Amino acid sequence: MKKIGFLSFGHWADHPSYQTRTARDTLLQSIELAVGAExxxxxxxxxxVHHFARQLASPFPLLAAIGAKTRHIEIGTGVIDMRYENPMYMVEDAGAADLISGHRLQLGISRGSPEQVIDGWRYFHEDLADGExxxxxxxxxxxxxxxxxxGTGFAAPNPNPMFPNPPGLLRxxxxxxGLRERIWWGAASNATAIWAAQQRMHLQSSTLKYDEGGKPFHIQQAEQIRLYREAWKAAGHPGEPRVSVSRSIFALxxxxxxxYFGQQGTSVDSIGMIEADKRAIFGKSYVAEPDTLVKELAKDEAIQEADTLLLTIPNTLGVDYHIHILSAILTHVAPQLGWR
Structure with a gap:
């Protein structure tokens, strides 16, 4: 059994083929899509989450709105770029959204990916410490x-506050x-996956990672997951960690x-450079009739290792069509693979 969710890229543009022409379109359709997916x-x-782009950026208003409209579905990010964040304010935002949703947030955070502008976090008045x-x-x-x-208190209370304080330091x-137990780290390398395990965070591994050995993407990703689980065990953390992988999977x-997708049917792994100096491997898309998808996906070692699969969707084709895409996987592919 696997948990199966979707991962939306959150694009919008004034393009004749898009159902998401504006930011409002994307935000409202994201809520509708989550309701339909549930x-x-x-x-x-x-x-x-991406900044300086016509894509979803500040996630917490959206997560809170989805939390108020749904009852059971997990609600998460993949990922929040921590370079841009004020951690203290983020604790408040995340706490509010998690309470609204009834403790269903699964927050993916990370160092972040290459952005639209150079050192974009500087425009958010964030800066590097010495030597960082x-x-x-x-x-x-x-x-x-x-x-x-x-939730541990750390701030000394005002002796003459506007409102009465509880005893001790304030949080x-x-x-x-419980939100602390539902934080995930998006890792692009084996080393960062190990670090995430040591910090007691769950693991998100996407459709790309640094090329560390030249093997096919799904094999490298499976190795990353095994290293992560070994590190979690070595750290002595209680419980079992969760691991998600992302895939582009479309049943024809x-x-x-x-x-829309038939031309991607011969997709293979690809190699590219990110940040000008890092060689990355990008996983292939899976596009075929359901029977063929079942055979191909059964060979994906990383999906077998993960407990959660996130289906990437383009988000620009309208809520009804995206529900069709997701339903096809749930109905015609997942049961045959033992995921349902």
């Missing part, structure tokens, strides 16, 4: 965020019990599906 039995509604890289800064902020999520409010059910 109705068909999906386990998760996840959203990418931006990756160091992302981890530092992540640890500050985790530390304050546990950030609203506090959402009709002519419309073939029109």
């Amino acid at each position: 109705e068909i039995g999906m386990d998760g509604a996840y959203f990418r 890289t931006d990756a160091d800064m992302g981890r530092r902020k992540a640890l500050a965020f985790l530390k304050r999520l546990d 950030l409010e609203p506090h959402s019990e 059910m009709n002519d419309q599906d073939r029109y």
